[in-house]
Amino acid sequence: MYNKDNVFYKILKSEIPAEVIYEDEAALAFHDIHPQKKIHALVITKGLYSNFDDFISSASAQEIRIFFSAVSKVADMLGVSQTGYRIISNIGPDSGQEVEHFHIHIWGGEKL
Numbered sequence: 001m002y003n004k005d006n007v008f009y010k011i012l013k014s015e016i017p018a019e020v021i022y023e024d025e026a027a028l029a030f031h032d033i034h035p036q037k038k039i040h041a042l043v044i045t046k047g048l049y050s051n052f053d054d055f056i057s058s059a060s061a062q063e064i065r066i067f068f069s070a071v072s073k074v075a076d077m078l079g080v081s082q083t084g085y086r087i088i089s090n091i092g093p094d095s096g097q098e099v100e101h102f103h104i105h106i107w108g109g110e111k112l
């Protein structure tokens with residue numbers, strides 16, 4: 001069950017700012033406000049999904065394809081495609097998921 005009371009929903013609605021890297025019909029990418037690595041970006045869905053499980057079971061095949069292509073594009077734009085990077089998605093309480101709007105973390109720019 002998606003709850004609109006989360007910070008990424010506010011970013012999607014332009015109620016709060018973000019340092020945007022990329023945007024298309026399915027994805028919005030911006031820099032993490034508290035980077036844990038030299039490069040730390042977030043790619044969030046435009047659709048309202050609370051986590052990966054929700055996204056993969058409810059989104060259309062086209063939306064899923066566009067979203068994950070966007071993740072790859074953003075890595076390329078950040079210059080980490082050649083050097084390597086890590087993608088992470090936290091799902092639920094044990095993972096430490098803080099924001100209940102599906103997102104992928106991109107870490108890179110250094111040895112992980």
Ligand code: AMP
Nearest residue numbers: 007018031032033034090096097098099
């Ligand atoms: P997660 O624990 O996977 O839900 O990660 C949420 C991430 O969102 C954390 O890395 C936070 O630093 C990041 N974050 C929280 N608020 C903002 C914001 N306003 N702009 C950018 N990143 C944010």
